[in-house]
């Protein structure tokens with residue numbers, strides 16, 4: 001765990017004082033403690049957190065292993081509501097101490113079902129500084145694998161209850177340029193299904209302007225209504241996260257390979273992309289909006305140099321002082337000066353870019369990859385930028401990885417008006433080809449033989465389009481009437497993943513802003529990977545087919561929280577713990593095998609249909625259901641099936657513990 005160039009480079013940058021150098025290096029050589037965050041909507045997270053605090057941790061308080069006492073997990077002091085934890089226990093203890101083994105199994109399971117997120121402590125910070133609210137329009141520019149996306153989504157869904165989802169009016173676009181990694185985002189977000197989510201696959205530095213109709217935004221009062229109605233406006237965001245690709249040397253404690261391969265030219269090389277991503281974000285931000293720029297790198301060239309250049313290139317922004325936002329978090333101010341290295345040998349002697357350029361033979365100057373923006377601005381410019389408002393986190397401060405955060409705000413009174421979409425630098429195609437099957441076929445023919453782009457900036461895009469289903473569609477109407485959905489069910493916000501708009505497999509639900517975006521933007525230009533949340537799916541199986549097309553759809557357990565608030569309360573079947581137990585013990589329990597009163601309730605219901613059942617907390621035969629569950633079932637002629645995937649089924653089983 002040594003790298004001379006690393007030490008030479010960071011000593012030259014004076015990232016910490018001379019006295020702190022040794023503790024800083026020492027801590028980099030220590031393994032990182034395990035940290036996790038209790039995830040999910042606020043109400044559900046609090047419930048699980050109480051269980052960890054009151055049930056698990058007391059059992060871990062006095063563990064002695066091979067003669068030595070082992071420290072129990074502790075809450076991260078700076079994390080709001082104590083919802084994040086840390087423990088530092090050797091693997092051997094986790095495997096062999098019965099108490100820790102039990103705790104570890106619990107964590108593995110809760111992580112699998114999405115209630116716990118194993119996340120580095122510092123990686124939890126950017127979303128906390130973004131302060132997302134349910135009405136915000138948010139974009140996560142470099143989102144995969146999605147641990148921060150999940151936090152942003154949770155913030156949009158802050159008002160969810162344990163069983164039902166809220167319907168945020170805001171939006172979260174989770175974007176990544178790596179096509180494969182966008183699938184990680186889709187997988188990750190399946191844990192918190194949201195009608196407000198879109199996943200896109202773009203190079204963030206050229207993220208396209210998204211069009212929305214004029215009524216979605218404000219325009220100068222002098223604009224004539226007829227003109228305004230025709231215009232489409234660029235969607236601007238309230239909150240933007242730029243967790244940019246970086247050299248990652250703040251993760252040395254976890255990624256030991258970095259010790260061997262680290263070299264500072266990586267940071268020099270990434271600087272331009274990082275800057276372009278941040279500048280694109282600044283152009284997509286609303287007045288008064290906020291950007292969080294973050295890296296897990298210690299290198300000022302990837303951090304303060306990017307912030308300084310961005311602030312000087314686009315007026316109307318300032319760094320905001322968030323040093324008291326998380327009062328218990330220990331951090332250091334951003335650097336105001338640094339000396340980039342111009343080669344792999346850590347030549348950091350050039351105080352300014354001009355000095356460096358002058359040192360080069362004239363015929364070599366054009367070839368240099370170093371830019372003026374790698375260097376700090378002049379002393380007078382630095383003063384006005386408030387770079388000390390950036391937040392640096394070093395490993396020795398509170399036993400974490402290294403991290404950098406800057407919070408930028410766009411002035412409220414900025415004179416720049418929201419621009420019509422066509423004037424924002426990225427030309428956009430006419431809207432709504434996603435609803436035109438002929439055009440879709442033509443696009444597909446054009447793509448034949450081309451592979452999937454992996455850089456998000458390529459021209460080919462092979463995903464299917466999303467198309468809104470007519471609210472009068474017979475199948476949608478069947479879902480509505482059979483489930484007894486109330487008139488407030490947003491039937492016009494249901495879409496499918498095919499060009500013809502036929503509900504052949506799954507139906508998705510979006511909120512209004514996602515709908516406007518899908519309707520007014522070409523899906524290939526937007527490189528839309530997924531949007532909204534799956535709510536209904538075709539019911540496979542003999543029983544369903546036999547009884548005709550109108551019976552074929554069921555509510556998906558993942559979509560149920562979104563649909564639930566729209567179901568007439570009387571249409572929900574009530575059941576107790578004993579009933580749930582019968583459903584859990586067999587895949588296809590006979591209708592006659594249920595205890596009263598559920599048995600007669602079932603017998604009074606039509607077959608080949610999906611029903612929603614609310615299981616009340618309670619106790620039966622030494623089994624306790626700690627909190628309410630609402631689950632979909634499928635009733636065929638003689639038996640029923642609990643419509644849960646294996647993972648969810650295992651989760652329900654824990655309630656019996």
Ligand SMILES: C[S@@+](CC[C@H](N)C(=O)[O-])C[C@H]1O[C@@H](n2cnc3c(N)ncnc32)[C@H](O)[C@@H]1O
Nearest residue numbers: 142143144145146147148177178203204243245
């Ligand atoms: C530091 S990681 C993001 C981690 C993520 N925010 C999280 O918390 O899980 C950087 C991501 O940027 C993506 N990336 C790299 N270049 C990009 C670009 N030009 N535009 C968008 N994403 C990019 C990478 O694929 C990678 O997933």
